Amino acid sequence: ETGVTQTPRHLVMGMTNKKSLKCEQHLGHNAMYWYKQSAKKPLELMFVYNFKEQTENNSVPSRFSPECPNSSHLFLHLHTLQPEDSALYLCASSQEMADQETQYFGPGTRLLVL
Amino acid sequence: GQNIDQPTEMTATEGAIVQINCTYQTSGFNGLFWYQQHAGEAPTFLSYNVLDGLEEKGRFSSFLSRSKGYSYLLLKELQMKDSASYLCAVRGPGGGGADGLTFGKGTHLIIQP
Numbered sequence: 689e690t691g692v693t694q695t696p697r698h699l700v701m702g703m704t705n706k707k708s709l710k711c712e713q714h715l716g717h718n719a720m721y722w723y724k725q726s727a728k729k730p731l732e733l734m735f736v737y738n739f740k741e742q743t744e745n746n747s748v749p750s751r752f753s754p755e756c757p758n759s760s761h762l763f764l765h766l767h768t769l770q771p772e773d774s775a776l777y778l779c780a781s782s783q784e785m786a787d788q789e790t791q792y793f794g795p796g797t798r799l800l801v802l
Numbered sequence: 803g804q805n806i807d808q809p810t811e812m813t814a815t816e817g818a819i820v821q822i823n824c825t826y827q828t829s830g831f832n833g834l835f836w837y838q839q840h841a842g843e844a845p846t847f848l849s850y851n852v853l854d855g856l857e858e859k860g861r862f863s864s865f866l867s868r869s870k871g872y873s874y875l876l877l878k879e880l881q882m883k884d885s886a887s888y889l890c891a892v893r894g895p896g897g898g899g900a901d902g903l904t905f906g907k908g909t910h911l912i913i914q915p
Contacts, residue, residue, distance in 0.1 A: 690844065721902060730806070731845070731889065733902035744902055778844060788852075789893070790835070791903060793844040 691715040692794035694779050700800045701769065709764040709797045711779030719784045720762040721791060722754060725776040737762060738784060769801045804828050806906035808890050813912045814880055822875045822888050822909045830895020835903065836864050836875045837889040845889055849875065877911075885913045 691714045701707050713720065722734040736744035737756040751773075753765040762779055776798050780791040806826045814820040826834070833852040837845035851857055851866035851873060863876040875888055887908040893901045 690846070692844075723902075728907075730907045731891075731903075731905040733904070736902050746902065788833070788850045789901075790847050790850060792847065793837075795844045 690792045690794065692779060692781055692792055694777075694794040694797050696797055697795065698798050698800075700802065701766070702802055703769060703771070705769075706765070706767040708766065709777055709779075709799075711762040711764075711794055713760055713762075713779075713781040713792075713794075715781055715783070715792065717781040717783045717792075718759050719782045719789075720756060720759070721780040721782075722762065722764055723778040723780065723793075725778055725796070727775075731778065734764075766799075769799075771801050774799055774801045804892075804894075804904045806890055806892060806904060808888075808906040808909045810907065811910045811912065813914060814877075816880055816882060816913055816915050818880050819876065819878050820880060820911065822877075822890075822911065824873045824875070824890035824906060826871050826873070826890070826892050826906075828892050828894050828904060830901075831868065832893045832895065832901055834864075834866055834873050835891045835893065836862075836873075837891065839887045839889055839908065841886075848888075880913050882913050882915070885911060887911070 720737045724732045735754045755763040776796045778796045779794040782791045808824045836848040839845040849864035856865045861878045889908045890906040891903040
């Protein structure tokens with residue numbers, strides 16, 4: 689347990705569905721991140737939120753829409769996804785301005801798009 | 803551009819020592835991290851280097867040379883549970899605020915009895 693939780697852990701959706709991934713951190717951190725991990729590819733940064741403000745969007749298609757209502761919660765809203773979006777989606781958090789600013793990861797949501 | 807290279811797979815023997823290398827070329831540098839990831843699980847933090855030199859933490863050590871764009875993770879007294887993927891990641895570009903991590907593809911380490 690890293691103090692970062694994600695729900696659901698597994699998700700199967702059709703290309704016309706709308707779903708949301710949820711992440712919650714219990715570490716008192718002020719920065720949160722979404723990463724995508726596909727088979728045989730490195731972990732890819734998608735979005736960065738610092739003090740609830742989005743500071744980075746790593747050229748992610750608009751069918752992925754992040755939301756950060758407060759510093760403990762992060763959502764990833766999904767709509768009209770493609771089969772190639774099937775992957776493990778990982779949330780992480782860190783404390784900015786701390787000594788190492790280490791990012792701690794949640795267990796991930798394994799997404800399958802049919 | 804961002805490029806991080808590490809070997810795809812390594813095999814080692816229980817009780818032995820293994821060194822996993824990582825080279826990087828990134829547009830900014832604000833620290834290098836090593837994570838361990840077991841199959842189907844989240845990456846877990848192992849070590850952090852921001853200055854040149856060796857950081858030791860129990861059976862694990864990590865080394866950094868910024869001028870060479872090079873790091874290694876050293877694992878001693880290998881145990882079967884050390885079989886996992888080891889991810890090298892660079893944080894950048896720095897300059898304040900939260901920075902995402904750029905990851906290598908990971909090194910799959912297989913420990914044999």
